[in-house]
Amino acid sequence: DAKTTQPPSMDCAEGRAANLPCNHSTISGNEYVYWYRQIHSQGPQYIIHGLKNNETNEMASLIITEDRKSSTLILPHATLRDTAVYYCIVRVAGGGNKLTFGTGTQLKVEL
Amino acid sequence: GAVVSQHPSWVICKSGTSVKIECRSLDFQATTMFWYRQFPKQSLMLMATSNEGSKATYEQGVEKDKFLINHASLTLSTLTVTSAHPEDSSFYICSASPAGGNTGELFFGEGSRLTVL
Numbered sequence: 244d245a246k247t248t249q250p251p252s253m254d255c256a257e258g259r260a261a262n263l264p265c266n267h268s269t270i271s272g273n274e275y276v277y278w279y280r281q282i283h284s285q286g287p288q289y290i291i292h293g294l295k296n297n298e299t300n301e302m303a304s305l306i307i308t309e310d311r312k313s314s315t316l317i318l319p320h321a322t323l324r325d326t327a328v329y330y331c332i333v334r335v336a337g338g339g340n341k342l343t344f345g346t347g348t349q350l351k352v353e354l
Numbered sequence: 355g356a357v358v359s360q361h362p363s364w365v366i367c368k369s370g371t372s373v374k375i376e377c378r379s380l381d382f383q384a385t386t387m388f389w390y391r392q393f394p395k396q397s398l399m400l401m402a403t404s405n406e407g408s409k410a411t412y413e414q415g416v417e418k419d420k421f422l423i424n425h426a427s428l429t430l431s432t433l434t435v436t437s438a439h440p441e442d443s444s445f446y447i448c449s450a451s452p453a454g455g456n457t458g459e460l461f462f463g464e465g466s467r468l469t470v471l
Contacts, residue, residue, distance in 0.1 A: 277459075279462075281398075284445070284465070284467075285464060285465060286358075286360075286447050286449075286462035286463050286464050286465045287398070287447070287449075287462045288462070289459055289460070289461065289462075292459065330397075341388055341400055341403060342388070342400075342449070342460055343400060344390075344397045344398040344399075344400075345397060346397050347397060
């Protein structure tokens with residue numbers, strides 16, 4: 244699986260949009276971009292994933308650059324409960340394919 | 355989304371004893387489950403891939419005789435930490451993907467915190 248690079252930490256004011264960047268310059272054509280988050284002392288939670296088109300669901304939006312070498316996860320209206328470590332992972336789709344976690348971004352949402 | 359449940363959520367044991375952690379997919383079948391370990395302030399580290407009906411595949415550096423994995427059905431995988439020692443104290447997390455899913459989305463359990471005294 245391709246490696247990803249994320250900033251170690253970010254702060255965001257409650258109610259504002261949180262934009263979390265991820266670089267994956269060595270991504271292969273058949274690798275998807277997945278985002279998970281982990282709230283302290285809990286298992287990771289799936290957020291969103293995409294291949295090359297931008298994606299949106301009830302939790303977040305995923306913007307993937309045209310060359311697919313980077314992406315941004317957008318939480319449109321961050322709340323205190325969004326404070327967590329956010330992991331960007333690139334991986335070939337398929338249930339038998341493992342997820343390899345990097346160090347992620349610690350997002351802290353403050354009042 | 356699909357639900358993966360782990361049991362127990364936390365366990366304290368004496369050094370030298372064995373501890374079994376269960377991982378269940380509650381509303382789907384999973385031919386493959388993954389076991390991770392996470393130490394404080396660190397990321398998740400993949401320990402092994404658990405395949406239903408066959409032997410698990412362990413990551414480099416993980417002792418297969420110490421961390422016994424059994425995946426006897428499409429909804430249950432177990433991790434047994436044998437002869438546990440204080441350095442095995444960690445947060446153990448499993449994940450599973452619905453069989454036949456086309457995007458391979460993985461769902462995670464709540465984690466099991468093991469403390470070895």
